[in-house]
Amino acid sequence: MPDPSDFPESTLVPVNGVELEVFEAGRHNAGRPVVLCHGWPEHAYSWRHQVPALVEAGYHVIVPNQRGYGGSSRPAEVTAYDVEHLSGDLVALLDHYGYDDATFIGHDWGAFVVWGLTLLHPHRVNGVINLSLPYQERGERPWIEVMEEVLGGDFYFVHFNRQPGVADAVLDANTSQFLRNLYRKNEPPREPQPGMAMANLARAQTPLGEPVMSDSELAVFVSAFESTGFTGSINWYRNLDRNWRLLADADPIIQQPVLMIYGDRDLVARSERLAEFVPQVEVVTLDCGHWIQQELPDETNRAILTWLEQQGA
Structure with missing residues (x-):
């Protein structure tokens, strides 16, 4: 079995006016590139179980810390994260x-960025595998505006946008506790609490459920965010309505073959109309929560490698 603790060393790669901290493996498999894109508040290291399995299967694996994260650039302007x-x-x-x-x-x-990349630069993408977040339909009104109306001002997407700096400060002050409380699985159901969920989580003394990762794995995330703070990564959320406008002229149909992996217990809503926008989609559901590739690494790897083999990628 490949050893996930054997994570590659990083290099800084100049791209698009910034530098990205990139972890690369399997260069001897040149010609079969797979690029892994982490979510929030994550790190390239969230793919530690997938990298060796993909290299062993013959792929050249490229894993950036995206802008705002880890050793990558963190531009000051909010719009630099659209x-x-x-x-x-x-x-x-x-x-x-x-x-x-x-x-x-x-x-x-x-996954949001990969969907957007596929819409904006379709000729650069030959296939898509997205976990947790399905394709987001671009409705008549901007996303944050709709969320504010439906979910209220305390919903964390809305809060991040309407009260800039407030959540950042709470998360920065409680980095280790926040990440420890967030990266959990098999959490018992609980009543929604008043206030903003992420701030509540950062202040909670007792974590629920079971840890998704070992203390040494979690330490990689904690050390990264203690060094960078959360503002760069939260700025991704602060561009949702801007993204809605930027995607206005893109053809909304994804033509590439796509594998969509859901977690059965993930709180992120599934798409009822996925196949209308992504006609070549295959859907796999795993028995886990939101941190799919870290909660069930072997099952995730099996789904990914089986699909890639079928595509002849």
């Missing part, structure tokens, strides 16, 4: 490694 910049980073990363296109795998916010 989908145009984030997808532009990935296009420039392909250019750096000399690839016309690649298969992209995204989890959570990384």
